[in-house]
Amino acid sequence: xxxxxxxxxxxxxxxxxxxxxxxxxxxxxxxxxxxxxxxxIVFNWDTDRCAETDIPDAPARAFRDFAGMVHxxxxxxxxxxxxxxxxxxxxxxxxxxxxxxxxxxxAKFDDRQWLAAFATDDGRRVFALVHDEFQGNxxxxxxxxxxxxxxxxxxxxxxxxxxxxxxxxxxAAPANVVAAPSVPYAADAGHPVGYFQPTNIVRKGGAFYxxxxxxxxxxQTGGVCVARTTDLxxxxxxxxxxxxxxxAGLRGPYLDPAGPPHTCAPxxxxxxxxxxxxxxxENSRLFVYLGAISIGKxxxxxxxxxxxxxxxxLLSWSAPVxxxxxxxxxxxxxxxxxxxxxxxxDEASTTADFRDIASYGHLYLYYVKFDLTRQPYARVLAKxxxxxxxx
Numbered sequence: 347x348x349x350x351x352x353x354x355x356x357x358x359x360x361x362x363x364x365x366x367x368x369x370x371x372x373x374x375x376x377x378x379x380x381x382x383x384x385x386x387i388v389f390n391w392d393t394d395r396c397a398e399t400d401i402p403d404a405p406a407r408a409f410r411d412f413a414g415m416v417h418x419x420x421x422x423x424x425x426x427x428x429x430x431x432x433x434x435x436x437x438x439x440x441x442x443x444x445x446x447x448x449x450x451x452x453a454k455f456d457d458r459q460w461l462a463a464f465a466t467d468d469g470r471r472v473f474a475l476v477h478d479e480f481q482g483n484x485x486x487x488x489x490x491x492x493x494x495x496x497x498x499x500x501x502x503x504x505x506x507x508x509x510x511x512x513x514x515x516x517x518a519a520p521a522n523v524v525a526a527p528s529v530p531y532a533a534d535a536g537h538p539v540g541y542f543q544p545t546n547i548v549r550k551g552g553a554f555y556x557x558x559x560x561x562x563x564x565x566q567t568g569g570v571c572v573a574r575t576t577d578l579x580x581x582x583x584x585x586x587x588x589x590x591x592x593x594a595g596l597r598g599p600y601l602d603p604a605g606p607p608h609t610c611a612p613x614x615x616x617x618x619x620x621x622x623x624x625x626x627x628e629n630s631r632l633f634v635y636l637g638a639i640s641i642g643k644x645x646x647x648x649x650x651x652x653x654x655x656x657x658x659x660l661l662s663w664s665a666p667v668x669x670x671x672x673x674x675x676x677x678x679x680x681x682x683x684x685x686x687x688x689x690x691x692d693e694a695s696t697t698a699d700f701r702d703i704a705s706y707g708h709l710y711l712y713y714v715k716f717d718l719t720r721q722p723y724a725r726v727l728a729k730x731x732x733x734x735x736x737x
Contacts, residue, residue, distance in 0.1 A: 374656055375630050377669050379711060380731040388418070388428065388712070389438065389727040396440035399424060402727040404460050404477065405622050405689035406712035407546060408433075409699045411510035412469035420687070420712070420727055423458040423479075427511065433693045433710075444474075444505060444514035452480040452531035453600040455501050455519045462502075463556060464511075465547040465578055469698045472507040473578040474514055475524060475544040475556060480531060491534050499531045500540035501598075502558060504581035517581075519601070524581045525573065526598030528607040529564040539563045541571070541596065541610075545624035546689075547578075548633065548701045554578060555660060557635065559621050560610055569612025570621070572660045586610035587661065614655070614663040622652065623689035628704035629734075632656040635663065636711075638688050652688040652711060669732070670711060675718075687714040690732065706734040 391401055399422055406420035418428040418436055425444040430436035446459030455478055463475040482489035482497030489497035502525040505516040516522045527540035542559040549555070553574045562568035573586040573596075586594040589611035596608055622636040636654045652670040655663040672685040691700055694708035703709055710729040717724035 374632060374664070375627055375634070375734040377634075377654055377667070377709075377732055377734050379670055380733045383731040386729050387726060388436065388729060389420075391723055391725050394438055396426065396438070397424070398723055400426060400440075401723050401725050402687065402714045403725075404462055404543070405545075405687045406691060406727065406729075407462070407464055407623075407689065407700075408691055408693075409464045409466050409472060409511065410469055411472075413510065414469075415510075417511045419461055419464075420714070421461060423460055425459075425461045425514070433691075443507075443512065446476075446478065450485055452482075452499050453519065455480075455503050455523050455526065456516070457481060459503070459505075461505065461514065463544045463547045464699050465549070465554060465701070466698045470508065470510050472511050472514075472699075473547075474505045474507070475547065476503045476505050476516065477543050478503045482531065482533065488531070489533055493534070495538060496534045496536050498538040498540075499527065499535075500538060500542045501526045502541050502544055504578075506579075520582070520597075522581055523597065523601060524584045525558065525586065525596035525610075526601060527563060528566045528596070528598060528609050530599050535563075537561065543621045545621060545635070546701060547699070548624055548626045550626065552576060555624075556584075557621070557624050557660070560612065564609075565607050566609040567612055570614060571610035572613055573610070587613060613661045614657075620686070622687070623691075625690055625692070626702045627656075628702050630656070632658055633660055634690065634703065636669070636688055636690050637666070638686055651685070652713065654690075670713070670730070682718045684716040684718055685713050686716065688712065691729075706732070709734070 401422045402420040403422040408418045424442050428436040447456045449456040457480045460477040461474050462477045466472040478501045480499040483492050483494045503522040505514040507514045525541040544556045544558045547556050553576050555574045557572045560571050573584045574592050575584045577583045585592040588594040594608045620638045625634050627634050638652050639650050650672040653666040655666050657663045689712045692703040692709045694705035709732045711732050712729045715726040
């Protein structure tokens with residue numbers, strides 16, 4: 347999975363908060379990677395892999411099962427987990443806990459799949475959102491160019507575990523679909539099409555929220571969208587912000603051929619992001635969105651690295667603040683490295699799905715380091731301690 351690249355938070359008109367208390371007078375966190383804190387290696391492909399394609403290929407997420415075991419997932423399409431009594435004692439079993447069926451029809455929404463977001467209360471039943479790639483380049487009849495990016499058609503689906511994350515399953519389409527593109531698959535579209543890489547699921551006011559990337563296609567505007575549901579057991583109940591309310595059911599032409607092309611309205615303004623994570627800060631009562639700018643995609647004002655922004659309503663966002671600056675590339679040993687796939691995890695969170703941050707002494711920035719001299723697989727999953735100042 348590659349991120350579709352640089353995206354611009356669209357400058358959409360912003361409406362009042364969606365039922366949340368405003369936090370204008372509440373101290374906003376100022377986050378920083380802790381000075382002199384050592385980088386901690388979670389996974390090294392050279393020494394820890396179960397197979398050549400066993401790589402960290404999505405931002406790290408975590409949940410705690412009913413037996414108290416931590417599951418950390420930052421996975422490729424052959425979905426494996428890191429499991430342990432706590433974050434300092436994680437093993438990497440080679441068993442695959444989930445995998446798409448590689449279905450040859452884009453209308454089935456079940457090709458290559460990445461577990462991308464989790465929500466659970468009891469640690470036994472775990473709801474997951476799935477980044478589903480229909481890779482047309484693997485079907486020559488559907489993609490004459492055989493180019494991955496030109497024939498990438500992406501959706502968000504849902505999966506469920508009833509055994510604490512030991513295995514996940516999803517229903518057949520249409521029951522598995524959360525968000526499907528507003529246009530049908532087209533051979534050699536020339537760019538990725540659809541909805542991509544959901545963030546963490548956060549909970550507020552009796553509803554669940556997620557953010558995701560939308561690319562421009564048909565009537566869909568490119569940017570970052572937000573959706574909510576009050577029933578995680580019903581994937582079709584998710585509704586995206588359409589500019590006036592959470593009204594857009596992103597069913598797409600395969601599931602709703604007679605309906606209008608429902609689309610989401612991107613939120614935020616003036617920020618360049620690649621998707622990372624979404625959490626809720628219990629101290630400031632603000633949502634914290636973490637994204638990234640890759641090397642080659644920033645500018646003088648926004649050099650490559652990890653950035654965060656805050657919001658009281660998930661619609662309007664603060665200006666991005668750099669949390670981590672990616673080291674410049676060089677020609678020496680170990681210098682040709684790209685950093686990406688950032689996420690924030692409060693390892694001391696009392697929630698089973700680590701959806702909030704409150705204990706800054708245990709807040710970590712997770713990221714993946716790509717060895718550009720040995721791609722596509724040589725990668726390291728690492729983490730660094732993050733501190734915060736409230737002002």
